[in-house]
């Protein structure tokens with residue numbers, strides 16, 4: 750599990766006078782759980798892109814347990830992310846034509862041969878996420894099942910942190926609830942740090958801590974009372 754430290758972070762885009770994200774200081778302990786909320790355009794995805802190294806920051810630093818990813822080249826940032834960060838995105842990012850199992854192991858297979866223990870872990874995670882037929886073609890799964898496959902894929906390499914960007918947004922209520930439950934349960938089982946962008950108030954409450962962004966500024970940093 751990894752701790753996050755952000756300091757004097759700014760993200761600026763050409764043509765815009767003010768930075769779309771400006772965060773002075775933020776700390777999330779290893780194993781901590783965080784919800785990021787805020788209106789559309791408030792900077793949530795930009796924050797995710799900055800802390801995962803998907804985008805280069807304009808100014809400031811982002812560190813994960815002492816590794817300052819903002820000082821790394823883009824190739825090294827990508828390698829750090831592949832090793833340490835499990836990503837779950839709103840639109841799944843799965844590959845049609847491949848089975849559920851093949852999608853889970855694809856990130857590993859793109860870099861090296863799959864080890865037997867990784868094959869076993871992929872099958873365990875698919876079973877833990879309720880996917881009964883690992884060989885089923887991904888495009889024939891329901892949207893809720895697809896997102897559960899994406900959760901299994903994010904966990905395959907035992908990342909120190911899971912970052913999920915609106916993982917339940919494109920799902921119906923029941924499927925969204927199941928995916929949220931899974932993320933919480935699997936992250937807790939493995940002690941993984943969990944960062945979730947969400948509009949879902951009940952999920953935000955259960956994560957325990959919530960930062961609310963407004964125009965790229967951290968407007969609130971709240972410890973939820975009903976957290977579990």
Ligand SMILES: Nc1ncnc2c1ncn2[C@@H]1O[C@H](COP(=O)(O)OP(=O)(O)OP(=O)(O)O)[C@@H](O)[C@H]1O
Nearest residue numbers: 762763765769787788789790791792793794795796
């Ligand atoms: N590459 C870019 N170039 C210019 N402006 C950008 C770029 N990326 C994001 N922005 C702007 O930065 C602001 C924050 O965008 P961001 O996608 O982070 O918001 P968000 O809170 O995730 O929104 P949503 O909930 O609608 O996904 C928006 O005003 C957006 O238009």
